[in-house]
Amino acid sequence: METDDSGPLRPRERIIRTARELFRRHGVRGVGVDAIAEQAGTNKMTLYRHFGSKDDLIVACMRDVALEGDQIWIDLESAHPGDPLAQLHVWLREAAECVVGDSRGCDMANAAVELAETDHPARHVIEECKTAHRNALAKLCREAGIAKAELLADSLWLLLEGAQVSSQSIGAAGPSAHLIAIGEAMIAAYAQQAPKAKTKARAAVSA
């Protein structure tokens, strides 16, 4: 009932992993530090020795989520090197994976909703990470030769964010279930107007 995965991981790592899971399931305000420590197979004192406060732990978890999220861009490039349009389609499919089953949506967006105070330290991390991801998506759209790349990126971005939050209010079987079809239609609509380059547009990587 207590140990979660007390294998080779140090307490700090176990705490972050456990905290992320519990935060995800119950929300950052819905779980106490005592429950986190116990579930991580340690105790509250050790938790407070690694993280000065619960807010610090939340920030650390957000940074962990951000680090994990950055990996997708590396995976995309390695999956379809030099083919940004193909990467864009894979991105969409990866995004759709975030809203299957009894999804809890995006950890960061959820945390931003729960931490209503705009000056909460975690909010800065969330804003930075979200902005970085949106910019990376826009970069992908530009490199894919999309004319209105910024607008397509914002469109896809809002679609994903909406799908994640909508899966919690309406349910994953609602509009969120059509995320791929909607996204594909949108990419097609933006790709057909004044494309600077077609697929495999290696030459357009400059900007």
Place this chain on the structure above:
Amino acid sequence: METDDSGPLRPRERIIRTARELFRRHGVRGVGVDAIAEQAGTNKMTLYRHFGSKDDLIVACMRDVALEGDQIWIDLESAHPGDPLAQLHVWLREAAECVVGDSRGCDMANAAVELAETDHPARHVIEECKTAHRNALAKLCREAGIAKAELLADSLWLLLEGAQVSSQSIGAAGPSAHLIAIGEAMIAAYAQQAPKAKTKARAAVSA
């Protein structure tokens, strides 16, 4: 410092209004019943005599939000009677009004995020209301003669939900700021393919 608007309204109405405002500002878990009662110019006992529990109060607030949201469909019809396409454009502009300034997004979506337990009574109200609104939007798209009406409705729906949640994580100046432009482009893209009828399509109201 205490009375909020103790005019002609009965305590029950004052409590709901105050609770909605405080829930919106601080989240449903971020404000206590005592603060709500005091801000509403009454006390905790009266609150508990009208609402058996805090959860009941949350449900009542969600129903109040739902009732308020239903009004938009009446307003749309009266603004452009018999012109569903025009209503659709006005809907988009009304939607964009929800993500201006320091928006806190959608009260219902936020509550769904905070109330992580899927069996919370408020979740049912939220799901019903959200589904009803999405269906009303789809009905508008069908009546506007859009071929893939359901898909356009889901697209616009995800855009709005995404804009509302994104305004809290990235900020209202991010992708959410382009909601109108994105939505217009999407409506245009769906309207140009196999339109069953053009504007003022009174004949297409059957289905």
Place this chain on the structure above:
DNA sequence: ACTGGACGTTACCGGTCTGTAACATTGCCC
């Protein structure tokens, strides 16, 4: 073998939260 740092255990503090009990007060309606 010693030592120092990381970790575990227990107990506690002060605060806040939801929810209730008992009682006083107001105001409306007959």
Place this chain on the structure above:
DNA sequence: GGGCAATGTTACAGACCGGTAACGTCCAGT
């Protein structure tokens, strides 16, 4: 005016939370 329902006031219970203090334990490096 008398009575009754709605409301206000105070106090309290029980639980939980974030955070800290004091002390014990273990293990790696020298």
